[in-house]
Amino acid sequence: xxxxxxxxxRQILDRSTSASHSKQVDLxxxxxxxxxLNGPVEAKKPQPFSTCRRLRLPDGAGKPLLLPKSEVPEQAxxxxxxxxxxxxxxxxxxxxxxxxxxxxxxxxGKTLTSLNLALICSRVNGYRVLVIDGDLRTRGLxxxxxxxxxxxxxxxxxxxxxxxxxVMVTENSNLFVLGAGxxxxxxxxxxxxxxxxEFMNWCTDNFRLVIVDAPPILPVxxxxxxxxxxxxxxxxxxxxxxxRDLLQKTVARIDPKKLVGIILxxxxxxxxxxxxxxxxxAYTATAAVSENLEQEAAQAAGRVERIG
Numbered sequence: 205x206x207x208x209x210x211x212x213x214r215q216i217l218d219r220s221t222s223a224s225h226s227k228q229v230d231l232x233x234x235x236x237x238x239x240x241l242n243g244p245v246e247a248k249k250p251q252p253f254s255t256c257r258r259l260r261l262p263d264g265a266g267k268p269l270l271l272p273k274s275e276v277p278e279q280a281x282x283x284x285x286x287x288x289x290x291x292x293x294x295x296x297x298x299x300x301x302x303x304x305x306x307x308x309x310x311x312x313g314k315t316l317t318s319l320n321l322a323l324i325c326s327r328v329n330g331y332r333v334l335v336i337d338g339d340l341r342t343r344g345l346x347x348x349x350x351x352x353x354x355x356x357x358x359x360x361x362x363x364x365x366x367x368x369x370x371v372m373v374t375e376n377s378n379l380f381v382l383g384a385g386x387x388x389x390x391x392x393x394x395x396x397x398x399x400x401x402e403f404m405n406w407c408t409d410n411f412r413l414v415i416v417d418a419p420p421i422l423p424v425x426x427x428x429x430x431x432x433x434x435x436x437x438x439x440x441x442x443x444x445x446x447x448r449d450l451l452q453k454t455v456a457r458i459d460p461k462k463l464v465g466i467i468l469x470x471x472x473x474x475x476x477x478x479x480x481x482x483x484x485x486a487y488t489a490t491a492a493v494s495e496n497l498e499q500e501a502a503q504a505a506g507r508v509e510r511i512g
Contacts, residue, residue: 253410259372259381262350268316270323284324287467291325291413294436294464302404302414302434303464304338306427308454309420312442313469315344318417326379331412334371337384338416338430340391345417346383356385360403361394367406380411391419395429404433421454428457436464443471 264271270281294300305318322335337345340358352372355365364387372381387394394400407414416434421427431437437458441451455463 253368253371253373253380255368256371256373256380257352257354257369259349259352259374261374262348268320270320281324284320287321288324288328290465291321295413298435298464300435300464301408301412302416302436304416304418304427304431304434304437305440306418306421306437307440307442308422308446308450310342310423312420312440312446314420314440315339315348315417317440317467317469318415319345319348322379322381322413322415323376325413326376328378330378332378332380332410333413333415334380334382334407334411335415336382336407336417338426339419340384340394340426341419341424343384345381349381349383352383354383356383356387358385358387358389358391358394360385361399362387362389363399367403392425392429395426400429401433408435421457422450431459431462435462437462438465438467439463440467440469442469445470 261271264274267274268276268280270276270284291300291303305314305321307314318335322333325331326333335345336357337343338357339345343351346352346356354372355370357370359365360367360370360382365385370382370385372383373379374381404414414434416430418430419426421439439454439458
């Protein structure tokens with residue numbers, strides 16, 4: 205069903221020194237390939253960010269965010285690093301530039317994972333990342349970054365704001381954030397028409413990676429409109445919570461050509477060893493990436509069903 209990480213089968217998390225060195229070498233090689241793919245194109249493009257508002261990310265103390273003051277276990281950080289490397293490899297193989305993060309239902313961790321993935325990617329020199337709050341109903345990502353005021357995605361879609369006026373740059377010059385905004389229009393209607401597609405074309409022209417934190421797939425219709433203008437979908441499944449029947453319904457609603465992978469979230473560290481052949485996992489904020497989507501989705505659903 206998916207080619208996501210097909211060439212990463214042997215990249216299982218290994219905490220030994222030699223394995224860490226090997227991962228660094230692999231990441232360096234992938235970065236070189238991505239730079240060769242995107243560098244010449246981006247060099248010709250204007251830099252329309254001099255007028256962007258500045259966003260100061262909240263203090264990460266006490267939160268599982270990959271921020272300087274956050275106390276995130278090394279296992280979780282390594283899992284995000286592995287996800288980053290595999291996404292960059294996918295960019296080389298499939299020229300993926302925009303990815304939608306979603307889940308079957310709410311409260312599975314997609315918003316936290318979206319922001320952490322953007323944070324870990326932005327640490328790479330010259331790798332410009334934009335993370336978008338595409339859930340105009342709950343505004344979860346917007347609230348997670350401190351609920352900044354001003355124009356956001358809803359104003360862009362309503363034709364009430366210019367792109368550069370709504371996108372915000374953080375203290376990390378590679379990380380940009382677009383909040384949901386506060387336009388009163390209905391979310392599903394705002395995504396129809398040409399505004400969303402035009403905006404995503406602009407985004408992929410100006411950023412190495414665009415991550416869209418989308419609404420959950422089953423409850424609302426917004427997801428299908430969002431995905432139509434993006435390259436791929438990362439589906440998040442929360443360990444011991446997502447039901448098998450919901451997982452099956454969710455996968456059925458995603459175009460197989462766009463479903464690039466599954467992230468198993470919230471797998472306790474004590475359980476990680478049991479699934480070491482398939483997952484890298486730790487802590488509640490862990491991003492554990494499936495190597496073979498079709499097989500792993502069924503296995504994950506079976507485990508969730510068994511736990512209840």
